[in-house]
Amino acid sequence: MGIEISVRFLVEKSIYCLFVQGMILLWLTAVVPQLxxxxCDQLxxxxxxxxxxxxIPLLSSFLLMSxxxxxxxxxSVVFGADQFDNKQNPNNERVLETYFNWYYASTAISTLLAMTVIVYIQDHLGWSVGFGIPAILMVFSALMFIIGSSLYIKAKPxxxxxxxxxxVLVAAFRKREIQYPLDEEYKCYHRTRQSKLLSPTEEFRCLNKACVVQDPDTELTSDGLASNPWRLCSVEQLESLKALLKVIPMWSTGLVLIxxxxxxxxxxxxxxxxRHLFSNFEIPAGSFSLFMIITLTIWVAFYDRVLALLLARYTGNPQGLSPIVRMGxxxxxxxxxxVLAGVVESIRLKKAVEDGVEDDPDAxxxxxAMWLVPQTVCIGLAEALFAIGQIQFFYMLFPKSMSSVGVAMFTLEMALASLIGSLLVNIINSITSHGGKASWLANNLNEGHLDYYYWLLGFLNLINLFYFLFCCRFYKSHHNSNMLSKKVPEKES
Structure with a gap:
């Protein structure tokens, strides 16, 4: 049987080349003197x-890499999941659970190496070597991906x-004036031959008219396809759009966390x-975020190898905990x-006042600094629980054809949250520095009130938690959602 060419595979192969070009161009800006x-004149x-x-070459490299x-x-996340996703395997959910856990853990480990080994090389051997090594690794990665192409499972495009x-939106608007068919008249809905759905679900019912067949002679071809897809859509198209709309509230709960x-x-x-851990060893200030990455990696390994197996015995869920529970x-x-960050910063500010160094930004x-570790550990746990849970939630909820859209939504969530975070900082700076007062987020932390900022984030996280619980009330699992639609009887399938 011939191997179908996967759209995801073609995208990855071509974009890998694009990313490699960006890495090489960035390396050239550090090697070629003309670039x-x-x-600088030190005197x-x-x-x-x-x-x-x-x-221009520098910005172009950033653009290509972005x-x-x-x-x-x-x-890549979904293409990897396709290699393990086998509905005939009774342990399929557990296999996918393990894959998603270790994919995210490997990402964390690579970040850990980038923040330690690569940064060390850049500091001690210069930018030419520091940029050259990642470029070589990226070329090697792209070659390995392409060489193994004959071994991959590639989904049909x-x-x-x-x-x-x-x-769907255009067809629903065009047919907004027609009457809904009676519930038992499922043959009035257009569906593909491979579909097991006879009628659409009741959510977003205003869109259901998009797949209502009014006149089969004019709206359908001899092959049973829509003669004008902008006037008649299939039940599958409609349900794919509904799946996207249904996850948007749950998707938005990750913004505050990120x-x-x-x-x-x-x-x-x-x-x-x-920052002295021992009398002769001082932890670099920039390395404290590594505690978050280390926590994430340890948790993923512990959960996947130990905790999930124990919880599965009591919950009956091979995943241990469902994606929704882990997100919560x-x-x-x-x-x-x-909360911990606010408490620690309050103590730090009080100590600065007691020592009389509130005006000294370098004091x-x-x-x-080990007081900062508990909050970084909690943040690492939060990311490990929520991020992996949400990616798996999207993968399980969306139809197979939309699985990469789910992961793209997580990537979009991170980008949007970054913009929101920057906007929040600018707003707080503008409001709290009004009238010549020191901003909460002043350059000299001893003059500001970073603890108030942490309390504000804690309050937003609390509101977000209640919002998440509210969204959960209206969430139906992928299995139950499918049960809302009429299915093809077994004798027809």
Whole structure:
């Protein structure tokens, strides 16, 4: 039997090449003298700004890598899951659970290596070597992916999902005046021959008219296909759009959590505290975020190898805990992390006042920076629980043809949360510095009130948790949602 060409596979293969080009171009900006500005004059403390011919290659490399990462990440997660997804396997859910856990853990480990080994190389051997090694690794990765192409399971390509979504909306608008068919008249709905759904679900009922067949002679071809897909859509197209609409509320619950994870004041706090672990060993301020990554990796390994197996005996769920439960636990940990962060920062500010160094931005307090570890551990747990749970939630809820859309939504969530976080910081700075007062987020942390910012994030996390619980009330599992539609009787399938 011939192997079908997967759209995800073709996208990954072509985008890999794009990403590699971006990495190589970035490396060239560090190697080719003509692509670098002149050296700074140390005596006059002046540096020459880069010209257009120097800045364009740098920005182009960022653009290529951004587009590459935006395409590779959603496709790679789902393409990997396709290799393990076997509905005939009774342990299929457990296999996918393990895959998603270790995929995210491997991502965390790679981040850990990038923040330690690669940064060390860049600091000690320069940018040319520091950028060259990742470029070589990326070329090697792309070659391995292409060489193994004959071994992959490649799903059959389908029509553009987003074109189908627009077709449903247009068809529903065009047929807005027609009457709904009676419940038992399921033959009035257009469906493909492979479909097991006879009629659409009741959610978003206003869209159901898009797949109502009014005149089979004019609306259907001899093959049973829609003669005009912008006027008549299939039940499958309709249900795919509904699946996307139904997860948007649950998708939005991750925004506050990711804002919490991405807030970048931890390094500034650590820099103002005693970072000595032993008398002759001091932890770099920028390395405290590694506690979050280490926690995430340890939790994934412990949960997948030990805890999930124990919980499965009591819950009857081979995954141990359902994705929804893990998402909720992640939101709880995010709230706890901000409470701990607020308490620790309050203690740190009080210590700065007691030592009389509130006006000194470079002062190092006689307070151990290890106080920051509990909040980073909680943030690591929050990310491990919520992120993996949400990715798996999307993969399980969406139809097979939409699985990469689910992971793309998670990537979009991270990007949007980053913008929201930046906007929140700017708003807080603007409001709290009004009238010449020191901002909560002043450059000198000892003059500001970073603890108030953490309390605010904690409050937002608490509201977000209640919002999540509200969304859960209206959530129906993928199995129950399918049961709402009439299925083809066994004798017809």
């Amino acid at each position: 670098q500005p002149l050296s 006059k403390h002046k540096c020459s700004a880069p010209n257009g011919a120097q800045i 587009v590459g990462a935006g395409c590779i990440r959603p496709c 389908s029509e553009s999902l987003f074109t189908g979504f627009f077709q 804002v919490t994870i991405d807030q970048g004041f931890l390094t500034l706090q650590a820099n103002s505290m005693d 636990m992640g939101l709880v940990m995010s709230f706890i992390a901000m 190092v307090l006689d307070m151990s």
